[in-house]
Amino acid sequence: MKTKNLTMNAVLAAVLAVLGMVKFPGIIPGTEFQLSAPFAVSIAAYFGFIRYIKIGIVASMVNLLFGTHNVLNVVTAMIFRLVAGMVFAVFKVNKVTLAVSGPMGTFCARLVLSAILQVNPWVLIAGSIPGMVLTVIAVCIMYPIMKKVCSTMGVPSKTEKGKGADHGTI
Secondary structure, three states, X not given: OOHHHHHHHHHHHHXXXXXXXXXXXXOOOOXXXXXXXXXXXXXXXXXXXXXXXXXXXXXXXXXXXXXXXOXXXXXXXXXXXXXXXXXXXXXXXXXXXXXXXXXXXXXXXXXXXXXXXXXXXXXXXXXXXXXXXXXXXXXHHHHHHHHHHHHHHOOOOOOOOOOXXXXXXX
16 A cells, blocks of 8 residues: 555544544434534545445544444444445445435444344434434535545545546535
């Protein structure tokens, strides 16, 4: 792996870990929002599934080691990452996949969490709806910025046009 890629992965993992530590409270308890979700979706869309998963694993390990996340947080984050990343791996990057990958990841992560905790999944899913909406809005802002910054730095996209991606205006 080139030094530039290794450094970029480390920076992205660090930013993802820090954003994962910060939760913005909602009006109703349990409806907090993490800015890490739209950032993670942007990483998956720009850098591809495999690199995104590697970055996500490092970010989760950092959060676990610092004690800002527990095993349930990491399991939830990894389910989110697998589902959101697979949306791009299967359906490529386009406006629809950018909009649905985050909410789909959150939905599936809440289903798994409800099974682990043995609670009604609809309670967890209902509490995550405001965050899903904010994720869609934030991805529409973050992804074009990430795309512009990375292309300015000369960092190629794994999902460039010609490989099935539609990087048009969101």
